[in-house]
Amino acid sequence: MSAPRLRVRGVRHAFARHEVLDSVDLELGAGRIVALVGPSGCGKTTLLHLCAGLLHVDEGTIENGFATQAFMFQQPRLLPWKTALDNVALGLAAVGVARNERERRARELALRLGLAPVDLGRFPHQLSGGMQSRVSLARALVLDPELLMLDEPFSALDVGLREELYGLLLAHLAARRMGVLMITHDLMEAVRLSDEILVMAPRPGRIVARFGLDLEPRRRDEAWVHRNTARLLEEPAVRSSFGLPGLTPAPTLGGDDDTGSLARLPPLGPVVALARTASRC
Amino acid sequence: MKLLRAWILALPAYLWSGWGAIASLLMLVAAWELVAAVYGPLVLPDPRTAFATLYALVASGDAWPELAATARRALAGFALSVLVGSALGLAAGVSMTASAMSRPVVTVLMGTPPIAWLVLAMLWFGASDGTPVFTVFVASFPVVFVGALQGARTLDNQLRTMAAAFRLPPRMMFVDLYLPHVVSYLFPAWIAALGTSWKVVVMAELLSTQDGVGAALAVSRSHLDTATTMAWITAVVGLLLAVEYLLLEPIKREVERWREPHAAAGAGP
Numbered sequence: 001m002s003a004p005r006l007r008v009r010g011v012r013h014a015f016a017r018h019e020v021l022d023s024v025d026l027e028l029g030a031g032r033i034v035a036l037v038g039p040s041g042c043g044k045t046t047l048l049h050l051c052a053g054l055l056h057v058d059e060g061t062i063e064n065g066f067a068t069q070a071f072m073f074q075q076p077r078l079l080p081w082k083t084a085l086d087n088v089a090l091g092l093a094a095v096g097v098a099r100n101e102r103e104r105r106a107r108e109l110a111l112r113l114g115l116a117p118v119d120l121g122r123f124p125h126q127l128s129g130g131m132q133s134r135v136s137l138a139r140a141l142v143l144d145p146e147l148l149m150l151d152e153p154f155s156a157l158d159v160g161l162r163e164e165l166y167g168l169l170l171a172h173l174a175a176r177r178m179g180v181l182m183i184t185h186d187l188m189e190a191v192r193l194s195d196e197i198l199v200m201a202p203r204p205g206r207i208v209a210r211f212g213l214d215l216e217p218r219r220r221d222e223a224w225v226h227r228n229t230a231r232l233l234e235e236p237a238v239r240s241s242f243g244l245p246g247l248t249p250a251p252t253l254g255g256d257d258d259t260g261s262l263a264r265l266p267p268l269g270p271v272v273a274l275a276r277t278a279s280r281c
Numbered sequence: 282m283k284l285l286r287a288w289i290l291a292l293p294a295y296l297w298s299g300w301g302a303i304a305s306l307l308m309l310v311a312a313w314e315l316v317a318a319v320y321g322p323l324v325l326p327d328p329r330t331a332f333a334t335l336y337a338l339v340a341s342g343d344a345w346p347e348l349a350a351t352a353r354r355a356l357a358g359f360a361l362s363v364l365v366g367s368a369l370g371l372a373a374g375v376s377m378t379a380s381a382m383s384r385p386v387v388t389v390l391m392g393t394p395p396i397a398w399l400v401l402a403m404l405w406f407g408a409s410d411g412t413p414v415f416t417v418f419v420a421s422f423p424v425v426f427v428g429a430l431q432g433a434r435t436l437d438n439q440l441r442t443m444a445a446a447f448r449l450p451p452r453m454m455f456v457d458l459y460l461p462h463v464v465s466y467l468f469p470a471w472i473a474a475l476g477t478s479w480k481v482v483v484m485a486e487l488l489s490t491q492d493g494v495g496a497a498l499a500v501s502r503s504h505l506d507t508a509t510t511m512a513w514i515t516a517v518v519g520l521l522l523a524v525e526y527l528l529l530e531p532i533k534r535e536v537e538r539w540r541e542p543h544a545a546a547g548a549g550p
Binding site for chain 2: 080
């Protein structure tokens with residue numbers, strides 16, 4: 001099987017006469033995690049919905065070579081009248097997997113993602129927000145999709161829960177060659193999870209910078225993530241996209257050690273490559 | 282059939298939870314007794330006389346044909362309003378324009394007193410079954426219509442997008458997405474419409490037909506027979522209570538188990 005890809009070329013999109021996206025290019029191969037970051041309202045979700053086929057492509061091309069895909073939304077979006085287990089198995093039911101088989105697979109994965117056996121028979125309103133997110137993640141992963149699309153799925157969770165779900169997601173991805181396209185406005189989340197970061201700027205939404213991260217996501221520790229997030233934040237493209245003021249010579253971070261070490265680090269380490277590869281191919 | 286089993290299994294606990302309701306009903310009977318004692322049996326016969334009269338009516342077999350005729354008309358009108366109201370309401374809910382246009386019409390329908398419809402119906406249908414059936418239909422139609430309209434209008438766009446993202450086939454879209462949502466709005470509306478039907482049918486019969494509970498009430502009124510009047514009223518109200526709390530409410534609980542619990546959950550009927 002040749003490695004499937006998602007190729008987006010020159011995509012423009014407008015809602016009524018309001019231009020949301022302007023000539024966006026992106027490329028995603030199997031086994032890669034690409035993060036789209038940008039401020040709220042920069043067209044990230046529109047781009048993701050276009051890639052998922054939830055919106056019609058007006059201009060440009062999107063070639064999706066992945067045979068199967070799954071989506072995880074910002075809100076859990078569970079069917080309130082179905083139990084957690086049935087919600088997890090929803091996508092399997094849609095492709096016609098028999099009840100016994102889909103319940104077995106759903107149960108197995110849900111338990112692996114930290115749901116308790118009693119939770120499986122509960123309705124969404126009886127579950128906490130964190131549990132609902134696990135159900136939503138399980139619903140996407142149980143399909144074993146070749147392409148996984150994540151729309152800020154962890155943004156409403158607390159730090160501990162988020163870190164746990166990152167771990168579960170990365171552990172699940174490790175055994176597979178799944179392409180992941182995620183969007184987030186949390187730079188740290190992007191640095192934590194992705195192989196490639198695409199920075200988007202608003203009005204109209206376009207990709208203004210591309211960064212690569214070479215260290216395998218599962219081997220990134222907290223210090224690494226912090227360091228590279230800080231570095232990313234120093235990038236002019238990132239600052240202007242998020243509407244941050246230009247960097248002043250004296251950063252306002254509290255600890256002298258922190259600021260000092262940040263400034264002194266070489267821009268590109270051999271392993272810790274936060275390399276700006278290109279802007280707008 | 283799962284529903285039937287659940288209904289039977291849940292019934293004892295449900296009935297047990299109904300003690301509070303039964304107590305408050307008995308308070309009402311006590312108040313009735315008090316008023317009867319103060320004003321005398323010509324104004325209001327005491328509950329025991331009314332119940333005894335009702336028992337006699339039932340035992341002699343006189344009650345059943347009247348109740349059956351009333352139930353037939355109420356259910357016919359109710360069924361019509363459920364069919365037409367649900368279908369039109371859903372259709373109107375799908376279109377923004379149609380729902381905006383139908384709102385004032387529904388307000389007019391709801392605001393028109395059933396007695397006005399009854400007068401029109403008597404002119405149109407005479408003394409046939411058509412008069413009470415039509416009146417019941419017109420009175421309960423807007424209730425069902427509004428329920429269906431809201432069910433269709435409030436369908437969550439986010440869930441629809443989710444369903445599209447997971448490529449649910451059309452059959453699953455209907456069974457797993459549209460139907461449960463819409464039923465959660467329709468079912469309460471149907472119950473409300475049934476109550477309306479039952480009340481309106483008696484009124485319609487009182488003025489327009491020769492048989493049925495309403496007609497029997499008209500006869501007992503002309504004889505100044507308050508005991509029989511109260512007996513019929515008790516029968517009508519008792520039947521409604523029984524259908525609502527023994528049949529519909531448990532079904533509703535079972536069907537809507539996924540709903541967030543209300544503050545009054547467990548308080549019984």
